[in-house]
Amino acid sequence: MSAASPTDETTVQGIAASPGIAYGQAFLYLQSDVEVPNYQVDAAKRLEEVGRFERGLLTTRQQIAKIQAEVAKNLGPEEALIFDAHLLVLEDQALIAETIREFESTHLNIETCFNKVSQRYVQAFSEIDDEYLRERAGDIRDVAQRVLQNLLGQAENSLSRLVDQRIVVANDISPSDSASIDRSAALAIVTDSGSRTSHAVIVARSMKVPAVVGVRDLTTRLKANDWVLVDGYDGLVILNPSESTLFRYGKIQAAKKSLESRLLEANREPAITLDGEKVAIMANIEKVDEIRLVQDYSAEGVGLFRTEYLYLNSARMPSEGEQFVAYKTVAEALAPHPVVIRTLDLGGDKPMASNPALFPKESNPFMGFRAIRFCLENPGIFKDQLRAILLASAFGNVKLMYPMISGREELARANAVLAECKAELRAKGQAFDEHMAVGAMIEIPSAAVTADVLAQDCDFFSVGTNDLIQYLLAIDRVNDRIAHLYEPAHPAVIRTLKQIVDEARKQKISVSVCGEMAADPVFVPLLLGLGVDCLSMTPPQIPAVKYAIRSMAMGDARRLAAEALRMTSPKAILAMCEDFYRSRTNADPEAG
Ligand code: PEP
Numbered sequence: 001m002s003a004a005s006p007t008d009e010t011t012v013q014g015i016a017a018s019p020g021i022a023y024g025q026a027f028l029y030l031q032s033d034v035e036v037p038n039y040q041v042d043a044a045k046r047l048e049e050v051g052r053f054e055r056g057l058l059t060t061r062q063q064i065a066k067i068q069a070e071v072a073k074n075l076g077p078e079e080a081l082i083f084d085a086h087l088l089v090l091e092d093q094a095l096i097a098e099t100i101r102e103f104e105s106t107h108l109n110i111e112t113c114f115n116k117v118s119q120r121y122v123q124a125f126s127e128i129d130d131e132y133l134r135e136r137a138g139d140i141r142d143v144a145q146r147v148l149q150n151l152l153g154q155a156e157n158s159l160s161r162l163v164d165q166r167i168v169v170a171n172d173i174s175p176s177d178s179a180s181i182d183r184s185a186a187l188a189i190v191t192d193s194g195s196r197t198s199h200a201v202i203v204a205r206s207m208k209v210p211a212v213v214g215v216r217d218l219t220t221r222l223k224a225n226d227w228v229l230v231d232g233y234d235g236l237v238i239l240n241p242s243e244s245t246l247f248r249y250g251k252i253q254a255a256k257k258s259l260e261s262r263l264l265e266a267n268r269e270p271a272i273t274l275d276g277e278k279v280a281i282m283a284n285i286e287k288v289d290e291i292r293l294v295q296d297y298s299a300e301g302v303g304l305f306r307t308e309y310l311y312l313n314s315a316r317m318p319s320e321g322e323q324f325v326a327y328k329t330v331a332e333a334l335a336p337h338p339v340v341i342r343t344l345d346l347g348g349d350k351p352m353a354s355n356p357a358l359f360p361k362e363s364n365p366f367m368g369f370r371a372i373r374f375c376l377e378n379p380g381i382f383k384d385q386l387r388a389i390l391l392a393s394a395f396g397n398v399k400l401m402y403p404m405i406s407g408r409e410e411l412a413r414a415n416a417v418l419a420e421c422k423a424e425l426r427a428k429g430q431a432f433d434e435h436m437a438v439g440a441m442i443e444i445p446s447a448a449v450t451a452d453v454l455a456q457d458c459d460f461f462s463v464g465t466n467d468l469i470q471y472l473l474a475i476d477r478v479n480d481r482i483a484h485l486y487e488p489a490h491p492a493v494i495r496t497l498k499q500i501v502d503e504a505r506k507q508k509i510s511v512s513v514c515g516e517m518a519a520d521p522v523f524v525p526l527l528l529g530l531g532v533d534c535l536s537m538t539p540p541q542i543p544a545v546k547y548a549i550r551s552m553a554m555g556d557a558r559r560l561a562a563e564a565l566r567m568t569s570p571k572a573i574l575a576m577c578e579d580f581y582r583s584r585t586n587a588d589p590e591a592g
C-alpha cells in the first residue's frame with residue numbers, strides 16, 4: 001500500500017455522518033436512472049399490459065420483503081423499518097390507479113406511464129418544506145426504479161460486485177442498494193448527496209463504518225481504485241493522502257480509539273460526580289423501536305418522547321388505540337424507570353405535510369400554529385392523545401408534558417382538557433394512574449419569566465434549550481446563515497436557566513434539560529452547576545456526558561456556574577467551559 005506524493009493530495013469537505021477513520025481504495029458506484037422505452041400498446045394487448053404491471057409490482061414487493069428480512073437479520077429491526085416505507089409506496093392505491101388511468105388515456109407502454117406518474121410524486125415530495133418528507137421522495141424514486149427494472153427484466157445493481165475491502169464512493173445509496181453491500185467488504189461509505197438523516201447514514205452507522213455524505217461532485221473527480229482517506233469525525237474525504245497525512249491520521253485514530261474506550265467504560269458506571277452527587281441521565285426518543293437503544297446505553301428512562309414522529313410518518317392521525325399501544329410498549333419495557341411523554345409538537349419545522357388542511361403554510365412557522373397551540377384548537381386530536389397516554393400510565397411510570405407552554409392560562413387550558421379525559425376514562429371504568437405527574441416544557445421566554453407561577457401548577461419542568469435559545473436570541477434554529485449566532489453560552493441563556501432552576505427549587509419540583517445543550521459534555525458542568533437535576537439526550541451521546549460527569553466535582557461545577565453568571569461575553573464563557581471540560585477529562589472539546 002503506497003501513499004501518493006504530497007502534491008496529489010486533495011481534501012473535500014462533506015457532512016460527518018458516521019464516526020471513524022478509514023483508508024483504502026475507492027469502489028465507485030454510480031446509480032443511474034433506468035432507461036425507459038416508449039411505445040404504443042396494441043388494443044389486443046392492453047389487458048395483458050395491466051397484468052404485466054401487476055406482476056411487476058408483486059415481484060418488487062417480494063424482493064423488498066426479502067431484503068427487509070435480510071436487513072432485519074444483519075442490522076436489526078430498526079434499520080429494516082426503512083423498507084416499510086417502500087412497501088407502502090407499492091401499495092399506494094393512488095399511484096397505481098393514476099398509472100392505470102394514464103395508460104387508459106395514452107395507451108403508451110406501462111413503464112412509460114408508471115415512470116411519468118412516479119416522477120410526478122417524486123417531484124411533489126421533493127418540494128415539501130420538511131426534510132423528513134423530502135427524503136420520502138428518495139423512497140419513491142428507489143422503489144420506482146426497482147419496479148421499472150423488474151418490468152424491463154433488468155438485473156440487480158453493481159454494488160453486489162463489491163468483494164474486496166473498499167471505500168464505497170457513490171452518487172447516492174438507496175436503502176435497497178445498501179442491502180446489496182457486503183458488510184465485511186465496505187471500509188467506509190461516501191456519497192455525493194445526502195444529509196445527516198439519509199438512509200446511507202443509517203446504514204453506515206449500523207454497520208459501524210465511517211461515513212461522509214454531501215460531498216457534491218466527488219464521484220466525477222475520482223477514478224475507481226484511487227486511494228482515499230475518510231474522516232467520519234470531521235466530514236473530510238482526502239484523495240490520495242500523503243505520507244504525512246496518513247501519519248497524522250494514524251495518531252488521531254489512536255487518540256480517538258482511546259477516548260472511545262474510556263467513554264464506553266464510563267458508561268457501565270453510574271453518573272456520579274467525584275464528590276458523590278448522582279445525576280439522572282435519560283434518553284430522548286422518537287420511535288418505539290428506540291427502546292433497545294435506551295437500554296443499551298443504560299439510560300434511566302426516557303426524558304423526552306417526541307410523539308409527533310408517530311404522526312409525521314403517517315398519512316392520517318394515529319388513533320387513540322394505536323398511540324396507546326406505542327406508549328404502553330415503551331412504558332412497560334422501561335418500568336420502573338420513568339417515561340416522559342410529550343404531547344404533540346407538530347407545526348414549526350415539523351408540519352404534517354400529508355395534512356395540509358390542518359397545517360396551512362405560514363410565513364413564520366416557529367412562531368406560528370405549533371405544539372400546544374395546535375392541540376388546544378384541535379381538541380379531538382388532543383384528547384385522543386391524552387387518553388392514550390393516560391391509559392398507558394397504568395402500565396409503567398408514565399409522566400406527561402406539554403410543549404411550548406407560554407403561560408399559566410395556557411397550562412390551565414391544557415390541564416382542563418386532561419381533566420375531561422380523566423373523567424371520561426373514570427366513567428368507563430378504564431384504569432390509569434391518578435397521580436401521573438404532569439409537567440411543562442420551558443422553551444418560550446414568557447414561560448421562563450413566569451416560571452414562579454408555572455412551577456405552582458406543574459410537577460416538573462423540562463427545559464427545551466433548542467427552542468429557548470432560538471426565541472431568547474431571535475436566532476432561527478434551522479437557518480444556516482445565522483447558525484454562528486446561536487450561542488448556548490450567551491449570558492441571557494445562562495441567567496434564564498438560573499431563574500428557571502431557582503423558581504423550580506422554591507416549589508420543590510425537579511428540572512431537567514432535554515435540548516441539545518444537555519448532550520454537549522462541554523456544557524454539562526455548567527448546567528449541573530446551575531442546579532439542573534436531570535439531563536436527557538439521544539442515547540449515543542450518553543457515554544460522553546457520563547464521562548464528563550464522572551470526571552468532575554459538583555462543587556467545582558457550582559463555582560463554574562457562579563463565575564459564568566458574573567461574565568458578559570458568550571465567547572469567554574464558552575472558553576471557560578471548554579477549559580473546565582479539557583482539564584477534567586483530558587479530552588479535546590471537539591472530540592466529544
Ligand atoms: C427543545 O426545544 O429543546 C426540545 C427538546 O424540543 P424540540 O427540539 O423537539 O423542539
Ligand code: MG
Nearest residue numbers: 443464466467
Ligand atoms: Mg422544543
